Amino acid sequence: MLLCLAPMPYGYFQLVRLVAMVVFGIMAYRYYQINKTVAACVFGVLALLFQPMYKIALGRTIWNVVDVVVAVLLIVLFVMERRLERKATVSYQPVSPDYQPKLEDNEVEFSLNGKLDAKELVFVASEEDKALTELFETRPEVLEGWGRMIGFHIVYLPLLLKRLKDKRVLQYRAPYLSDAQLKDISVGNDFLLQYLENPADRDRVKQGFIRTENIHRGSDGKDKAVNRFYPLSSKTGEPLADQLHRIGKQISQEKERSGRYLEKKSGGYDDLGHADESSDLGAGRQEYDASTEELLEEVRERISRLRQRGIAEYILEQLIHPDNRLSRMVITRDGRIVLSDYNDMEIKMEPLVKAVYLLFLLHPEGISFKQLPDYREELTVIYARLRPSGLTDKALQSIEDVTNPTLNSINEKCARIRAAFLSQFDEYMAKSYYVDGARGEAKKIMLSRDLVIWE
Numbered sequence: 001m002l003l004c005l006a007p008m009p010y011g012y013f014q015l016v017r018l019v020a021m022v023v024f025g026i027m028a029y030r031y032y033q034i035n036k037t038v039a040a041c042v043f044g045v046l047a048l049l050f051q052p053m054y055k056i057a058l059g060r061t062i063w064n065v066v067d068v069v070v071a072v073l074l075i076v077l078f079v080m081e082r083r084l085e086r087k088a089t090v091s092y093q094p095v096s097p098d099y100q101p102k103l104e105d106n107e108v109e110f111s112l113n114g115k116l117d118a119k120e121l122v123f124v125a126s127e128e129d130k131a132l133t134e135l136f137e138t139r140p141e142v143l144e145g146w147g148r149m150i151g152f153h154i155v156y157l158p159l160l161l162k163r164l165k166d167k168r169v170l171q172y173r174a175p176y177l178s179d180a181q182l183k184d185i186s187v188g189n190d191f192l193l194q195y196l197e198n199p200a201d202r203d204r205v206k207q208g209f210i211r212t213e214n215i216h217r218g219s220d221g222k223d224k225a226v227n228r229f230y231p232l233s234s235k236t237g238e239p240l241a242d243q244l245h246r247i248g249k250q251i252s253q254e255k256e257r258s259g260r261y262l263e264k265k266s267g268g269y270d271d272l273g274h275a276d277e278s279s280d281l282g283a284g285r286q287e288y289d290a291s292t293e294e295l296l297e298e299v300r301e302r303i304s305r306l307r308q309r310g311i312a313e314y315i316l317e318q319l320i321h322p323d324n325r326l327s328r329m330v331i332t333r334d335g336r337i338v339l340s341d342y343n344d345m346e347i348k349m350e351p352l353v354k355a356v357y358l359l360f361l362l363h364p365e366g367i368s369f370k371q372l373p374d375y376r377e378e379l380t381v382i383y384a385r386l387r388p389s390g391l392t393d394k395a396l397q398s399i400e401d402v403t404n405p406t407l408n409s410i411n412e413k414c415a416r417i418r419a420a421f422l423s424q425f426d427e428y429m430a431k432s433y434y435v436d437g438a439r440g441e442a443k444k445i446m447l448s449r450d451l452v453i454w455e
Contacts, residue, residue, distance in 0.1 A: 109197035366442030
C-alpha cells in the first residue's frame with residue numbers, strides 16, 4: 001500500500017488491487033465467522049473498493065490517502081492482534097512422566113444424572129470473571145483448541161444460543177413457541193448451578209469446568225453421576241496456559257485412577273438417552289426398500305442440521321421446557337393438514353401419501369397391513385376427494401399397489417408420513433402423529449382423536 005505512493009509501474013497497482021481484494025475478502029469472512037460484524041463490514045467494503053474488475057475513479061490524490069489509511073489500519077490491527085494473541089495463547093506442552101500434580105477432592109454432586117457427555121467440559125461460574133468472560137467470548141478458539149488437545153469438547157454456554165443461525169433449530173425442538181418467546185431465550189454460565197445437590201457448593205464453584213466422570217447407583221437405588229470441578233481464574237496470578245495445562249493433566253490422572261468411564265450410549269439411543277428412532281429412521285419397526293432409504297437419508301440430513309448434541313441438546317430441552325405439548329390437528333375442507341397450536345404449521349404430503357394418512361386417522365383402532373385390501377374402496381374415496389380432477393388409471397393402480405400387503409408400497413408411504421412430521425419437529429412429539437406399530441400388529445396413529453378437528 002505504501003509503495004503505491006511511489007511512481008511504480010501500472011502493473012504493480014493492478015497487482016495490489018488483486019491481492020487486496022482477495023486478502024480483504026478472506027479477512028471479512030474470518031471476522032464474520034467469529035461474530036465481529038464491524039470488522040467484517042469494513043474489510044468487505046475494502047474488498048469491493050480495491051477490486052480490479054470495475055475500477056472506482058477517485059483520483060490519484062484520494063487513492064494515495066486511502067492507501068495510507070488502509071496501511072495504518074493494517075499495522076494497528078496487526079499489533080493489537082499480536083498483543084491479544086500473546087495474552088490468550090495456550091501452549092500445551094508435553095508433560096514429563098514424572099510430573100504428578102496433587103489430586104484434590106474436586107467432586108461436586110449435580111442432579112444431572114449423566115446428562116453431560118463424557119467427552120464434554122462445561123464452563124460454569126457463580127461469579128463473573130470479566131477477564132475470562134472477555135477472553136472466551138472474543139477468542140473462543142482458545143478453549144476449542146485446548147479441548148481438542150486433551151480430547152474434550154468445551155462448552156461455553158453464553159455462545160451456545162448465539163451460534164444458532166436461525167430460529168428453526170429451536171422451533172424444531174418446541175414448535176409451539178412464538179417468535180417473541182424464541183427471542184427471550186437466553187442462558188448464562190450459572191445455568192447448571194441450579195442442579196447442585198448441595199447449594200452450599202455454589203461458593204466453591206466460582207469459575208471453572210465441570211466434567212462427568214462416571215455413573216454409580218446411589219443408596220436410593222437411582223443412578224447418579226460423579227461430577228468433578230476444575231477451578232479457573234484470572235485473579236490467582238497463575239497464567240491461564242499453566243492452569244489449563246494442570247487441568248488437562250489432572251483429568252488424565254483421574255481417568256487412570258478411576259478405571260471406569262461414562263461411555264456414550266451407542267446404537268438405539270440419542271443424546272438424551274431416549275430411543276433414537278429419529279437418528280436411524282430406516283432401522284425402525286418396518287422394512288424399507290432402497291428408494292425409501294434414499295428418502296429417509298434426506299430426512300436424516302435435515303434433522304442432523306436442526307439437532308444439537310450433548311449438553312447443547314440438554315440445555316435446549318431445559319430452556320424451552322418441552323413437555324410433549326401436542327397440538328390440535330385441523331383437517332381443512334381442501335384436505336390440508338394444519339397443526340394449529342404449532343404456529344399453524346402445515347404438514348405437506350403427496351396426495352396418495354396424505355390419503356393413506358387420513359385413512360389411518362379415521363381408524364383409531366389401527367389397521368393391520370394384512371387387512372389393507374378390505375380398506376381399498378374407502379382409500380379410493382379419500383384419494384378421489386384429494387384429486388378433484390378425477391382418478392386416472394395410474395392413480396387407481398397406485399391404490400391397488402398400496403393396499404397389496406405383499407408389496408412394499410404401504411411401507412414406503414408410512415415412511416413418507418413419518419418423514420413429513422420428523423422433518424418439522426422432534427421425535428418426542430412427532431411420534432404421536434405418524435403411523436406406527438410393532439411388527440405383525442395393527443398400525444395406528446397414537447394422537448387422541450379429541451385433538452383432531454375435521455372442517
